[in-house]
Amino acid sequence: LQGLMDKTGITAKDIDVVDMFVIALCSIFQGSPVLIVNCSLLSPTPSLCALLVNKFGMRSDVLTYNLSGMGCSANGVSIDLAQRVLQNPKNMKCVVISTESIAQAIYPGNERGFLVQNTLFRCGATAILLTNKPDTRAKYKLLNVVRAQLSKGDDDYGCVWEAEDKEGYKGVFLAKNIVDVAGKTMTVNFKRLVPRILPIPELLKVAFNKKYVPSFKKGINHFCIHAGGRAVLEGVQKNLKLSDRDILPSKLSLYHMGNTSSSSIWYELGFTERSGDLKAGHRILQVAFGSGFKCNSMVWLCLRN
Missing domain, CATH: 3.40.47.10 (Thiolase/Chalcone synthase)
Structure with missing residues (x-):
């Protein structure tokens, strides 16, 4: 862990700052809070939503939605879901968190269709706060x-695929x-x-x-x-x-x-x-x-x- 911090320049203090930011974000919830998390490759039980609710002590009436397997377009799905949830009642706030875990998808084999994802994908995350309450502070x-x-055609459905190669190595295949x-x-x-x-x-x-x-x-x-x-x-x-x-x-x-x-x-x-x-x-x-x-x-x- 220390080696990773040395390479990235991130310190334990920086991580605490991120935690405090999320805690502050959670504390602004008024009315019925909504939390939407999308992460395609990592889908644990309990969910990532449950993890955040537990870690930051969020309210018991929080509405959580955990999306997985939706790929790189998942944020659009999350925003669409947030828009539908926020139609009513009024004065609701929703946090949409989009991230990806690529650790378990690192491919150690030799098939070219799987190797591309090793060089292309990186970890990232964003948090977006949405509300249906008129607010002059909104950006x-x-x-x-x-x-x-x-998804009807096999070529469309299978051009991005999490699978195993002929040797049994798991990865994400890009056609x-x-x-x-x-x-x-x-x-x-x-x-x-x-x-x-x-x-x-x-x-x-x-x-x-x-x-x-x-x-x-x-x-x-x-x-x-x-x-x-x-x-x-x-x-x-x-x-x-x-x-x-x-x-x-x-x-x-x-x-x-x-x-x-x-x-x-x-x-x-x-x-x-x-x-x-x-x-x-x-x-x-x-x-x-x-x-x-x-x-x-x-x-x-x-x-x-």
């Missing part, structure tokens, strides 16, 4: 959540067609998303010309595309006609953090905030891809500079 307002899942499957799933998602975010003139161009690719920058100011890998980012950039600056937060997240699974889109939003370009009234599009195969998109309105 963002959730405008849209759109989910698409293609060669994953970029194509991601593009296909994103197309299905965006067919439902586009009418909600683009102005009428742009929608008319799409209606009269089926081959026309709409300009998403006419309805979106900032883009946070899941940092699943360089090929995925370059494919999305090309298909959506995004500039290098538009895709920069995603590339920075991939370069500095690696693929942090479901939390990556929030690391990207962090890079966007630090760029100084995010202003009140701007709209942010988060797009996440995950096993299943799923594509989830969320649109947020920035409420303050």
Whole structure:
């Protein structure tokens, strides 16, 4: 443990600070608190939600939801669940925690399809506080959540797969067609998303010309595309006609953090905030891809500079 702290620069004091932050976060709950945790590969009994309730002494009426096996797009599922739970009653608060444990998925074998995940995935975590209570301190307002899942076809269903290789070594298999499957799933998602975010003139161009690719920058100011890998980012950039600056937060997240699974889109939003370009009234599009195969998109309105 000390060797790990030496490598990362994290001290026991830093861990205490994190604990105190979560305790403070839990203490702000008023009314009926809600806790949602998503972690794809680690699903213990009792759940991670139960672990947090126990560790931080949360109230007995807390509503907990523990999501597993949802892959890198799980945060979109969690936000969608939070949105539905917060529809009523009023004055509720919900904390969404997205993380991933990759320790038990480290692959010691030699099959190439399994080896990619050893070099690509990294640990990460985010915590997001949402409420249905009007609050001037809020940074963002959730405008849209759109989910698409293609599990009917075997190629789509099996392009990301936790399994054993021929020698019995366990790992996460990534198929060669994953970029194509991601593009296909994103197309299905965006067919439902586009009418909600683009102005009428742009929608008319799409209606009269089926081959026309709409300009998403006419309805979106900032883009946070899941940092699943360089090929995925370059494919999305090309298909959506995004500039290098538009895709920069995603590339920075991939370069500095690696693929942090479901939390990556929030690391990207962090890079966007630090760029100084995010202003009140701007709209942010988060797009996440995950096993299943799923594509989830969320649109947020920035409420303050």
